[in-house]
Amino acid sequence: MDFSNDLIRGSVVPIVLSLLKDKPMYGYEMVKVVNARTGGKLEWKEGTLYPALHRLAGTGLISAKWVAAPKGEAPGRKRKYYSITRKGLRELARRTEEWAQFSLAVDTMLSLG
Amino acid sequence: MDFSNDLIRGSVVPIVLSLLKDKPMYGYEMVKVVNARTGGKLEWKEGTLYPALHRLAGTGLISAKWVAAPKGEAPGRKRKYYSITRKGLRELARRTEEWAQFSLAVDTMLSLG
DNA sequence: CTTGACACCTAGGCTGCCTATGTATACAAT
DNA sequence: ATTGTATACATAGGCAGCCTAGGTGTCAAG
Numbered sequence: 001m002d003f004s005n006d007l008i009r010g011s012v013v014p015i016v017l018s019l020l021k022d023k024p025m026y027g028y029e030m031v032k033v034v035n036a037r038t039g040g041k042l043e044w045k046e047g048t049l050y051p052a053l054h055r056l057a058g059t060g061l062i063s064a065k066w067v068a069a070p071k072g073e074a075p076g077r078k079r080k081y082y083s084i085t086r087k088g089l090r091e092l093a094r095r096t097e098e099w100a101q102f103s104l105a106v107d108t109m110l111s112l113g
Numbered sequence: 114m115d116f117s118n119d120l121i122r123g124s125v126v127p128i129v130l131s132l133l134k135d136k137p138m139y140g141y142e143m144v145k146v147v148n149a150r151t152g153g154k155l156e157w158k159e160g161t162l163y164p165a166l167h168r169l170a171g172t173g174l175i176s177a178k179w180v181a182a183p184k185g186e187a188p189g190r191k192r193k194y195y196s197i198t199r200k201g202l203r204e205l206a207r208r209t210e211e212w213a214q215f216s217l218a219v220d221t222m223l224s225l226g
Numbered sequence: 227c228t229t230g231a232c233a234c235c236t237a238g239g240c241t242g243c244c245t246a247t248g249t250a251t252a253c254a255a256t
Numbered sequence: 257a258t259t260g261t262a263t264a265c266a267t268a269g270g271c272a273g274c275c276t277a278g279g280t281g282t283c284a285a286g
Binding site: 006 | 241242243244245246247250251252
Binding site for chain 1: 114116117118119120121122123124127128131132147150151154155209210211212213214215216218219220221222223224225
């Protein structure tokens, strides 16, 4: 099952914030993790994620730091690690609650609740 | 809590199809019913619904029929009643399953599952 | 006779997801 | 040597749906 873009929309930001709540991550890593953790159901595209990360950094919900990859792993490559800010944590709480209420409302209307 | 447009997006079509599965309805009525059934959480706008109905009719998922309102209720007014088609019923099944899987995937990523 | 509820409609703007493409490095395969 | 694949970042342009704001017209109530 391939999810329509219209469903995807709006789910990227809360998921990014949720990922970063646990530990700093870089974009490419997030793509892989999301694809893996959902068994390929959610298939993030780089062209979606990178601009989203820039928006989040622009509004101060996350912050970025360039880090060289460890020698044994991917020598010579630069990774842009993102961390969630305090403001981002508050936004995560808001978005998580919003999602919970929204999905409940939709379930109700689809007689799934 | 006001849901962001990005979440709303994609939920309109399955909900319309689900409503029409039970009985034919007219647009204005759908707005009221959705607002009521979700306790005001989902607040549909006419400017959203009407174009959506036209799209659904255009792709043959629903069909329309003009009906005069009953004399005792709203005399003189015309209502455009929509019914779901057989094609629409199949699409409803698809969309419902899609939503179920999608919301599960998001719950997983937000540690709500 | 004005207000509000009913009932429909559309144009234009905004915004975010997608496709496609590009840069650059490292390593394996041919 | 060269090609391909994985890593890791980035952007431009297209597309599509939701929203705002405005419009039409009927009728009942104040």
